Amino acid sequence: MSVSEDSILKFTRGHRLQHDRVRDVWLIQAPEKAFIADPIAAAILQLVDGARPLSVLIDTLAETYQAPRETIAGDVQTLLTSLIEQKVLSA
């Protein structure tokens, strides 16, 4: 399964990305638990705003990190597919 690049992704209600200033990590807050987002996941998820389509997210990341678009697109698809399955994000 992959997510269409036209999709506009957002966090489902009850889930959000949050910077924890005490521990200096990014977290996904979820019902009765929190997961640490590694730096790559955090960079991707900070662009999930319920407004821009996935294609723009990938372009932005490719430019910011000066990496081939296909590589970025692969990483982004892997993360987002898993988070959609877990209902953390919706497309």
Place this chain on the structure above:
Amino acid sequence: MSFAPPPMSLLAELTHRCPLACPYCSNPLALDRRAAEMETADWLRVLDEAASLGVLQVHFSGGEPMARHDLPELVRHASKLNLYTNLITSGVLINDVTLEALDTAGLDHIQLSFQDVDEAGAERIGGLRGAQEKKLNAARLIKARGIPLTLNFVVHRENVARVPEMLDLAHELGAGRVEIAHTQYYGWGLKNRDLLMPSAAQLEASTEAVVKARARFGNSLAIDYVTPDYHADQPKPCMGGWGQRFVNITPSGKVLPCHAAETIPNVVFPSVTTESLGAIWQDSPLFNLFRGTDWMPEPCRSCSLKEVDWGGCRCQALALTGDASATDPVCARSNQHALVMEAATAGHDGEFLYRRFRAI
């Protein structure tokens, strides 16, 4: 004294008042009365201190937290501090008006308890006529507003046969999560232990029902399953370790490493009415009493699992052996494990002692 990492989670027990009288209630036997409860301003300050200490999630609990009229104000304040707000409720005080106030205050999630799927069984436990219908209605109102919902079922020998129907109900009501939690034997639950204790066959059947439901519902329903540790031979990592992740504040402001810790003898219980939450977490004798592994006796001290289970549960060790620093007798390596094995087979039916304020 070494630096303790900050707590992740705060259980804010706003009140011990509750319309239900469940015989396994996690509140202490000596309940705080209304006059002893902290004021709104105290809780607002506690939330400020919790957020700056590093708490991520606040679980508003009780008793029934909706018995406090300042609950929406506390939720709003916690939300502004970017704390994840969870309401742990019986649901019997939920209606359009009370739910709207919580929703607009920014409540993130609700954990709604059910005592059974069978109305007579539910009323036998909760002791409140008409509660089941109120809870079902509450679940529908919560879904209609789109607030994320977890159903919680505490299971025991009288209702454990209905775990399959409990899982079906959670799915039917559109809950994203359900907890099937075997009773924990502290406080009221310990008083009623033999009347709640499932047989090994009942435990096995409930585990099988959970496995089947996981396969059937997949990602549409997350199932948290808490097994009864009396039937186990390895202790649970209680609270993720004493004073490591979790902090509990009672209605009157006492700060505890777990909700049963008031049973621990010969130690002062610190209070947010006289000290800051950060100082209590870091420096109080209570929080340092069983923190880490230095306090451990043998066989824990030389056990390879000591940083996995953190020696199990201190309150359980105390309740069963009379010594809070003993190895949790759930552990097969404890020389008192027979206590647990005997209790696990001692279940029988009978009349409960219900949770009540004690007559003075």
